[in-house]
């Protein structure tokens with residue numbers, strides 16, 4: 062095999078006239094047509110001078126063409142670097158600079174905002190819009206619909222996915238071909254995906270869940286996807302009767318349950334509902350079974366590791382747990398201070414090792430060494446427990462992280478910005494319960510002596526550089542932050558204080 066990722070996920074289908082994608086306008090795209098587009102993109106990227114290992118940064122709306130860029134990168138041996146479409150130009154600037162991306166693809170609307178940054182970083186800037194138009198597509202259309210696949214090995218890099226850190230600086234998690242493939246193979250088998258499956262795909266394709274878990278498994282199985290641009294209740298309801306599987310964050314499931322049209326009949330054709338990226342409340346699990354007769358299968362993963370655990374397909378899917386370690390994945394619970402393995406039943410840090418675990422953070426050897434042990438165990442920052450039957454539960458986090466609607470938000474990044482605002486002495490950012498998103502962001506500010514804080518002005522100021530989903534839904538002022546005897550801010554006490562007024 063010359064290029065394991067491309068050959069296994071994509072190349073096997075290059076002559077296939079089977080449907081791969083169902084699109085919102087009712088049209089379909091076959092595997093062969095999809096791979097023809099990817100080959101043209103690979104041809105253009107190569108003609109533009111990119112060679113194996115170069116990074117391709119993309120901040121483009123979800124579309125078949127956006128997914129074809131991923132396939133093109135695999136075929137041309139390039140590193141795919143997808144970025145959340147909600148990121149501001151300031152945020153994207155860091156990723157371009159840090160990754161040294163050779164080319165940046167963005168929407169026409171974002172071109173002018175990114176032009177200077179790309180120029181400064183020596184990156185080529187091209188556009189690819191949601192409808193498939195743009196300068197990148199114009200160049201690529203003259204390329205042949207076949208492309209000589211660039212040889213790669215399993216340990217060559219396939220993707221960088223940036224993940225924020227507790228220090229406020231994002232880290233590029235380097236994922237190899239083998240990381241992605243091993244997980245796709247395991248999950249396809251565990252969740253019984255076949256070419257008969259039709260996945261209702263409403264997740265974004267710039268994160269692990271929608272890109273690797275959902276798309277890679279479907280590709281490996283030769284299945285089909287109903288490819289929706291985003292989660293939209295009406296579209297979900299309309300399309301569910303012809304789907305067999307759904308993967309979503311918990312917000313998908315609470316929103317579906319909030320709609321009376323979502324019934325047992327509507328879900329009758331479905332064989333599997335998967336949830337992950339954030340904790341699924343046990344009560345959602347129970348309500349879902351009462352409504353549809355289906356037990357949601359909850360699994361646990363991360364950007365750095367792909368999927369680590371899963372509830373069983375055949376056995377009991379236990380509410381409030383994330384199931385068992387996947388085949389090939391070792392999982393242990395350790396003492397956060399000493400790293401020693403704790404006895405079964407005790408709560409500690411979750412550590413994982415396996416072919417799914419990433420290669421480290423791009424150009425950050427110290428960060429890599431802090432989180433990835435020399436024996437291959439990755440320290441997840443999640444706190445967990447294993448019960449007597451072997452089910453893993455996530456009971457908390459050892460990292461200061463907010464998960465809102467499945468998006469990770471690192472308080473430090475927001476605190477650094479708030480601290481820079483006029484009149485702000487210090488700040489603390491916390492997550493509080495939110496009925497729709499699970500958690501939402503609250504910023505707590507302390508004013509400098511004799512200063513009045515203008516909250517609206519502060520909101521507007523941070524809004525210029527921070528993606529909307531990271532912006533505090535509420536800013537509050539306190540005379541001081543609660544601290545322990547060591548001087549450390551007591552976020553737990555702040556969370557308790559503000560949890561009393563859940564944000565709807």
Ligand code: MLC
Pocket residue numbers: 263264265268269270271291292310312313337338339361362363364465466467468498529530531
């Ligand atoms: C959107 N908004 C959010 C938000 N999503 N705010 C907080 N948290 C979120 N997750 C805000 C927008 O900025 C906007 O604000 C308003 O909500 C409406 O925007 P929208 O785009 O219409 O939102 P909506 O379609 O309702 O999106 C919600 C959502 C979406 C939950 C469907 O966020 C989503 O698809 N989340 C999935 C994230 C995901 O894929 N995570 C996987 C990470 S991988 P305003 O003020 O402008 O109106 C991973 C590993 C693993 O974690 O284990 O899988």
Ligand code: AMP
Pocket residue numbers: 224269336337338339340341359360361362363364365383441442443455458464468469
């Ligand atoms: P990300 O960095 O976006 O990949 O997010 C990974 C984090 O999401 C993990 O470290 C967990 O904290 C959280 N996560 C993923 N799946 C689950 C789950 N099923 N239950 C609880 N938390 C989860």
